[in-house]
Amino acid sequence: MKIYIKTEQMGTISYDPNNTPVAIQLDPGDKINIRDMASEANLYCVYPDKTDEDEIADWLKTIKD
Helix, strand or coil: CCEEEEECCCEEEEECCCCCCCCCCCCHHHHHHHHCCCCCCCCCCCCCCCCCHHHHHHHHHHHCC
16 A cells, blocks of 8 residues: 655655555545445545546556556
8 A cells, every 4th residue: 555645845745554654534435435446446536626637637647556
C-alpha cells in the first residue's frame, strides 16, 4: 500500500506505511465505494466536488503502477 497526496506546492507526496505510520478514516460511502471496486482496480481517489475530473484522471495516470 502507498498513500499519494496531490499538493499544489509540492506536487505528489507518497507515503509508504512500511516506513511511515498512516491512518485513513473512511466514511460509510468510502467503504461502499471500495467494496464495489472492480477486481482489477488498485486506486481509490477522493477529491473536492469543484476539482476538474480530467485533471484528477491525468494525475492518477502518473502514479499508477
